[in-house]
Amino acid sequence: MPEGPIDLRSDTVTQPTAEMREAMAGAEVGDDVFGEDPTILALERAAAQRMGKEAALLVPSGTMANLVALMTHCQPGEEVILGDQAHIIRAEGGAVSRIAGLLPAILPNTSDGGLEPDRVRSAVRGANIHHPKTTLLALENTQNFCGGAVLGESTTNELAAIAHELGLSTHMDGARIFNAEVATGISAARLAASMDSVTFCLSKGLSAPVGSLICSDADFIARARKNRKILGGGMRQAGIIAAAGLVALDTMVDRLAEDHTNAKRLAEGLVELGLEVDVERTETNIVVAPVPDALALAAQLADGGVLITVLSDTLARFVTHHGIEAADIGEALTRIAAVLKVAA
Numbered sequence: 001m002p003e004g005p006i007d008l009r010s011d012t013v014t015q016p017t018a019e020m021r022e023a024m025a026g027a028e029v030g031d032d033v034f035g036e037d038p039t040i041l042a043l044e045r046a047a048a049q050r051m052g053k054e055a056a057l058l059v060p061s062g063t064m065a066n067l068v069a070l071m072t073h074c075q076p077g078e079e080v081i082l083g084d085q086a087h088i089i090r091a092e093g094g095a096v097s098r099i100a101g102l103l104p105a106i107l108p109n110t111s112d113g114g115l116e117p118d119r120v121r122s123a124v125r126g127a128n129i130h131h132p133k134t135t136l137l138a139l140e141n142t143q144n145f146c147g148g149a150v151l152g153e154s155t156t157n158e159l160a161a162i163a164h165e166l167g168l169s170t171h172m173d174g175a176r177i178f179n180a181e182v183a184t185g186i187s188a189a190r191l192a193a194s195m196d197s198v199t200f201c202l203s204k205g206l207s208a209p210v211g212s213l214i215c216s217d218a219d220f221i222a223r224a225r226k227n228r229k230i231l232g233g234g235m236r237q238a239g240i241i242a243a244a245g246l247v248a249l250d251t252m253v254d255r256l257a258e259d260h261t262n263a264k265r266l267a268e269g270l271v272e273l274g275l276e277v278d279v280e281r282t283e284t285n286i287v288v289a290p291v292p293d294a295l296a297l298a299a300q301l302a303d304g305g306v307l308i309t310v311l312s313d314t315l316a317r318f319v320t321h322h323g324i325e326a327a328d329i330g331e332a333l334t335r336i337a338a339v340l341k342v343a344a
């Protein structure tokens with residue numbers, strides 16, 4: 001049981017495992033901008049294989065992974081269709097416009113993290129000389145701000161079919177796609193099969209210190225490599241990072257199931273404390289609770305020894321991750337109950 005606060009802010013607070021630190025210390029490295037870091041090459045091969053794509057590229061962060069993918073799919077001035085809850089829209093500093101120079105066509109996300117097929121179809125612009133060219137559809141799986149919602153295989157494929165029929169490419173921000181794999185039992189490769197590119201983070205639930213991968217066909221990855229260089233993301237002897245990533249892929253995917261079980265238990269416990277959490281919709285490692293004043297609650301909980309984040313003025317977010325055990329969930333609920341002044 002932790003003496004200090006129980007940190008449910010994000011799965012990004014996870015620490016590298018002892019096995020990761022050992023692998024990092026012993027990693028064979030080279031200059032990756034020259035394509036000579038054997039550990040990075042091994043990670044990129046493993047990632048591509050895992051995702052069912054031809055090739056992959058290591059970048060420092062999920063934000064850069066999305067940005068490089070956007071820049072590789074689209075030319076400045078073109079339009080990308082995105083959900084209003086997309087991480088690219090809400091949490092990447094506007095890089096889609098500021099750096100990639102793209103016009104986002106923002107559609108409302110459905111509560112399951114998807115988009116309405118008819119809206120996608122009508123958002124694609126015609127050949128009129130006045131129009132920007134609509135080039136890309138970007139999805140997210142799991143959908144972070146929709147409470148870690150799993151984007152189902154059939155939804156993904158249906159939306160991709162519309163995009164491809166209308167001449168668009170498709171990208172999936174799969175920062176937590178392995179949470180979707182573990183929650184559904186459907187491989188990440190299958191969940192992203194209809195996507196032209198897919199990214200995932202090593203540094204969230206997989207607990208590596210740094211790194212994200214972009215996976216696609218070999219030509220796309222070759223062009224993405226140049227965009228990574230343009231953004232300053234060429235990293236030299238970053239096999240040190242990749243070594244931890246290989247361990248993450250090998251050892252940290254299956255255990256995400258524990259995070260999902262803990263999130264369910266937390267969701268049920270919050271319901272018992274009178275909060276209106278949708279337990280059914282708590283599919284992965286993110287619990288969203290509607291509350292009257294999320295910022296005030298977060299401050300009170302911090303004083304009470306539970307750290308959380310807010311999604312909006314009225315939505316509190318709790319994230320389970322490696323390092324949070326079942327017993328910590330019980331203790332967190334006791335502390336939350338004390339803050340809410342309800343008997344646990």
Ligand SMILES: *Cc1c(COP(=O)(O)O)cnc(C)c1O
Nearest residue numbers: 061062063064087140144173175
């Ligand atoms: C965390 C996250 C990212 C960005 O990853 P960083 O490594 O923090 O830049 C992108 N998309 C989603 C859905 C995320 O949750």
